[in-house]
Amino acid sequence: MTSPLTPSPANSRKSFGSDNHAGAHPKILDALRDAGQGDASAYGDDPWTTRAVAQLCDAFGLSGPGGVFFVFNGTAANVLGISLMLRPYEAVICAEGAHLNVDECGAAERIVGCKLLTVPTDDGKLTPELVASRLPGRGDEHRAQPRAVAITQATEVGTCYTRGELQRLGEFCHANDLLVFMDGARLANAAAFVGCSLADLAAHVDVLSFGGTKNGAMGAEALIVANPALATAVPFQRKQQMQLASKMRYLAAQFSVLLADQLWLRNARQANAMAQRLADGISDVPGVRLRYPVESNGVFATLDPALIEPLQREWSFHVWDADEHTVRWMTAYDTTEEDIDEFLAGIRAAAGALTA
Amino acid sequence: MTSPLTPSPANSRKSFGSDNHAGAHPKILDALRDAGQGDASAYGDDPWTTRAVAQLCDAFGLSGPGGVFFVFNGTAANVLGISLMLRPYEAVICAEGAHLNVDECGAAERIVGCKLLTVPTDDGKLTPELVASRLPGRGDEHRAQPRAVAITQATEVGTCYTRGELQRLGEFCHANDLLVFMDGARLANAAAFVGCSLADLAAHVDVLSFGGTKNGAMGAEALIVANPALATAVPFQRKQQMQLASKMRYLAAQFSVLLADQLWLRNARQANAMAQRLADGISDVPGVRLRYPVESNGVFATLDPALIEPLQREWSFHVWDADEHTVRWMTAYDTTEEDIDEFLAGIRAAAGALTA
Amino acid sequence: MTSPLTPSPANSRKSFGSDNHAGAHPKILDALRDAGQGDASAYGDDPWTTRAVAQLCDAFGLSGPGGVFFVFNGTAANVLGISLMLRPYEAVICAEGAHLNVDECGAAERIVGCKLLTVPTDDGKLTPELVASRLPGRGDEHRAQPRAVAITQATEVGTCYTRGELQRLGEFCHANDLLVFMDGARLANAAAFVGCSLADLAAHVDVLSFGGTKNGAMGAEALIVANPALATAVPFQRKQQMQLASKMRYLAAQFSVLLADQLWLRNARQANAMAQRLADGISDVPGVRLRYPVESNGVFATLDPALIEPLQREWSFHVWDADEHTVRWMTAYDTTEEDIDEFLAGIRAAAGALTA
Amino acid sequence: MTSPLTPSPANSRKSFGSDNHAGAHPKILDALRDAGQGDASAYGDDPWTTRAVAQLCDAFGLSGPGGVFFVFNGTAANVLGISLMLRPYEAVICAEGAHLNVDECGAAERIVGCKLLTVPTDDGKLTPELVASRLPGRGDEHRAQPRAVAITQATEVGTCYTRGELQRLGEFCHANDLLVFMDGARLANAAAFVGCSLADLAAHVDVLSFGGTKNGAMGAEALIVANPALATAVPFQRKQQMQLASKMRYLAAQFSVLLADQLWLRNARQANAMAQRLADGISDVPGVRLRYPVESNGVFATLDPALIEPLQREWSFHVWDADEHTVRWMTAYDTTEEDIDEFLAGIRAAAGALTA
DSSP, rough: OSTOOOOOOSSSSSSOOOTTSSOHHHHHHHHHHHHHOOOOOOOOOOOHHHHHHHHHHHHTTSSSSSEEESSHHHHHHHHHHHHHHHTTEEEEEEEEEOOHHHTTTTTIIIIOHHHHHHHHOOOOOHHHHHTTTTOOTOOOSSOOOOEEEEEEEEEETOOOOOHHHHHHHHHHHHHHHEEEEEEEEHHHHHHHHHSSOHHTHHHHOOOEEEEEEGGSSSSOEEEEEEEEHHTTTTTHHHEEEEEOOTTHHHHHHHHHHGGGGHHHHHHHHHHHHHHHHHHHHTTOOEEESSSSSSOOOOEEEEEEEHHHHHHHHSSOOOEEEEEEEEEEEOOOTTHHHHHHHHHHHHHHHHHHHHOO | OTTTTOOOOOSSSSOSSSSSSSOOOHHHHHHHHHHHHOOOOSOOOSHHHHHHHHHHHHHTTTTSSGGGESSHHHHHHHHHHTTTTOOOEEEEETTTOOHHHHHHHTTTIIIOOOOEEOOOOOOOOOOOOOHHHTTTTOOOOOOOOEEEEEEEESSSTOOOOOOOHHHHHHHHHTTTTTTEEOOOOTTHHHHHHHOOOHHHHTTOOOOOEEGGGTTTOSSOOEEOOOHHHHTTTHHHHHTTTTOTTTTHHHEEEHHHHHGGGGGHHHHHHHHHHHHHHHHHHHOOOEEEEEEEEOOOEEEEEEEOOOHHHHHHSOOOOOEOOOOOOOOEEEOTTOOOHHHHHHHHHHHHHHHHHOOO | OSSSTTOOOOOOSSSOOOSSSOOOOOOHHHHHHHTTSSSSSSSTTTTTHHHHHHHHHHHHHHHSSGGEESSHHHHHHHHHHOOOOOOOEEEEEETTTHHHHHHSSHIIIIIOOOOOOOOOTTTTTOHHHHHEEEEOTTTTSOEEEEEEEEEESSSSSOOOOOOOHHHHHHHHHHHOOOEEEEOOOTTHHHHHHHOOOHHHHTTSSEEEEESGGGGSSSSSSEEEOOOOOTTTTTHHHHTTTTOOOOOTHHHHHHHHHHHHHHGHHHHHHHHHHHHHHHHHHHHHHHTTESOOOSSSEEEEEEEEEHHHHHHHEEEEEOOETTTTTTTEEEEETOOOHHHHHHHHHHHHHHHHHHHO | HHHHHOOOOSSSSSSSSSSTOOOOOHHHHHHHHHHHSOOOOTOOSSSSHHHHHHHHHHHHOSSSSSGEEEEHHHHHHHHHHTTEEEEEEEEEEEEEEEEHHHHHTHHHHIIIIOEEEOOOOOSOOOOOOHHTOOOTTTTTTOOEEEEEEEEEEEEETTTTOHHHHHHHHHHHHEEEEEEEEOTTTTTTHHHHHTSSSSHHHHHOOSSSEEESSGGGGGSSSSEEEEEEHHHTTHHHHHHHHTOOOOTTTTHHHHHHHHHHHHHHHHHHHHHHHHHHHHHHHHHTOEEEEEESSSOOOOEEEOOOOHHHHHHHHHHHHEEETTTTTEEEEOOEEEHOOOOHHHHHHHHHHHHHHOOO
């Protein structure tokens, strides 16, 4: 792992490298223990799965249980999700910087066999206009045919679609015979920022993922398939895509805990608040400038290049864009005010040393 | 799930439906809790993974750490394993009844794109002669080219390759330019039966899986790549095949527990012993006949057809072959003598009612 | 090419190695010259294609032009045809000896990603009963789901489905939610034998190929898609599967010639008649025994093993099954009575030498 | 076909729509007739193939016959070519506008399963600097791994790499563990422009295609594999990719004619000269401006938008970029001075009508 995203070696300080550096929430661990007693049928035919599916149906406003499926990780949720929408010659329009395009080792191309039609977008968000730019060529047998649009909520750079933006984009897509997939690895953070329900975020989307792992789970993602015509294929596609857990109860139990008492929302709010605290704290630090608005749990900052190395010696975080000296600081459900304040003090000290 | 393999609904009695009906071993749950504290780098760059990899290297006699990888489930271990060995036009020789061929929803064909060249074999085991029967056509551009042989240890029908059989088969394959993959979803049970080390079982194999899930884990499989030339591709193939866990420590910690104090072996021995107890107990029951020798934790029995339904009303198990009235009874690490004796009493009662 | 199918070196005598050893029919060459003058739009937007499509629509009883597509070879026709019918987790039931399974280097598995569920059948033909034997497992997410049945007319061993057999099989398939694909690489020979129109042979089939190459063309195959819902994807799938000819007129012109004045039928009848003449001629030769009924342009004969080598020194033909000493003698549209009689004399002489 | 590339309906005037609108050269038709007599072994084991392979080995400076393979079309040559170079997680760096990326309906992604890492480049050419821009991420398991670079000679916009540019790029690639593939659908035109041999153009390339179809053939492309380690897989990959012609002699015979007496070069020179004549002729026409330098057989011109429709009523050609009113005029081996002069007169008349 020699990518510029590789963090410096961890130490005892809170990592800002990724929200998946955090451990599992204590309630998650309790829930696994509770689920661990005795026998249960495999592959989801168990009471824990039944309960978690019902909770997710409720949270996403689904009318029946047939549209909720658990998988192991976010790449799988993305690949399985888009695989439901496409024939072999159909393509997905997505942002150039989308995880699906950049960070999944070509899984979409290899597993689904589809082309990704990418669109440059600075803030990570697609618009009807950007989507429209990839539609010429429809009907031409020489071109892969756009059939789905994949968006990310919150985006890779921490921004969030508003409800209005989602509605406008969704309506444009459906009016243009395009299905909408939403990568919700950080959907909880988006819901916390936008201030709406999960169902509200899913209103104009055909298939989406709801990430547990970055929200305090040990490792579990839910695929939500609102469109029943698309859902019938999921059991087979999931198995074939190597995502069918035999002891499914342990994936389901994690979601049950997150859904109960809205733990998912409290976790997301804490992470978001800590990112905001960090953003506020650096606003007046010389040599440090916010790169993107802070709308979830990531702070992207462009630094004086001389600041990066000293800070990485003490805190884990990624250089997001080496050319423009932008770094990414992620917070998690377990990031504390003390963690932020300690980091802010470090940033200020480094900046001070620089200007001294 | 309407297959003849679907068990009847579970009840409070011990399930004989599958070894994956068992919950996670209490020590597994403890280990997850221990691994759950604080931050750790993602994707395997953490001390839990380092430790578990070292333990597995030791158990399998690997000289360096570069050949151990964790994945989420058994299908993934099989598909990832064979994907390391093949070019697109190369094929895998396997038993007709292999899990890879029958029970993975065509994952090998879809994900790897390869043809499986199947061989009928009653006891689930391949021999040099059976492998040789699929070699004609080599060099002919019209034929998919055999390049790997996939075996299962213990097999789908509970039999085990002896060390001599493994050696003879491995030597034949390597002399014929064939790589060997071993599906070890129940490798622990095989080692317990054969009475040798994991390294002994792996001696003539290029890539194999070591199953944690059926051995008492919550859900984790290890891929062991003995051949360093094949190992370099694994990180990329694993990611692309949607098997890279971000919070890897929770997969690794499960294996650490299984390896410590040979918990894996004790779990396997208990399961095997209970299968043997069941087999011994039915030996004199009229209308019940062993179908395969009991060499691991599965008992396959051909029953008077009138016995099946009454027994399924009270115990969960699969009908393995509806035409010949053969059922499969699986034991697990947590099956007890009481569970077996209660089941045996039920079998005897049903058989008695029949002959009365 | 070291397969047992490789013929011995060619000499001046007529080859019985394959119907694709014959050259292009003189009328085909004339037609290519006629099509070769001046410009034409590419990719099928030309008058030659329009004409050939109309002729094929007429021959196959299609109501509109939207279901006829040209491709380069038989493997492509098979792969493109089945690709129209399947989602990634769906499977094709076919005969174990089908070209699709044996002789296409795993193209179906790699290009379509599907599993082939094979059925042993001595005469190359499937029946409702044989198809039904592969249906258990439907609805079980662990199993690839049967969705299509692929048959060959004439079969690999030269037999032909009767119209009644096709109707019974087609009705069974459609009643069981299975689509039917027919590999018609030698469809002309089957129509000549059965004594019916091409439309009659296609009556119960969803997609089929009509082979030009073995019928006297230079190289061209037609894919006939009777089901309009399946046809919309063909232009894209054909391009993506590398089968879109830019100078399409040269494929189309070949079919126009074959369709005009039923040249296809005369060619097929000549080949069939010569196979029958050969079969009749060997009926009383000691050491020579017909292996399959001669229903098209192939004669499969089991020989005294000592006969094979002397005959292959003078005539090109394949050993079909080395274990049972069965050879395959193919006739073509340009095989003459003299070719057959010369070969028969050679067979009789060799057999005589043997018994002398 | 509603794409902006679709030409207006053809009429009796010479088409400038594409070099594949031209018919087959008369000598090609003669050669097919010569090859059409009598039997020949299938799949390339025939004297026509042997001869054409030898001619191509000679033209490309190959030491042995093992590196020349015929396929049906250009998409296939590209896909087969890159499939030789890649493992499933490896990627191809290419120009954003490359045929491989834009015009092959996603064939690379679906058939090879690879990601294309695209680079914007106005003149269609890659440089070491542009290639280097896609190398970050190497070794990072989250990223598809660049392994090959695909270039086009002549490019999609008619420009040609010089020998020096090819050397510099090839050396950079090989020094950086990247293989080089060259799409030579118009390689003849490039050789004619650059003024060197085919071997010279291939000097720093691992695998390339040599297009016959746009050079006057009926339909045939050659894949040249300079690297013997890559060539062993071709027979199998070609068959599996549905590109193995049974009557191979008819593909081979086309190349024999093109190679004999350098017909390929004369054809290319004629097409190039006519493009140059057209470019010269428009240099002083108001409302018409060359968009790219004319270095092969395509003229790209940006027009006053009011000129496009009147010209398309009488001549077939494509609008290349609707937003910037750029059109593409292709010449072919059979384009004459009269064709060009007639077209130039039409352009001048239309431009005159506009300014009147």
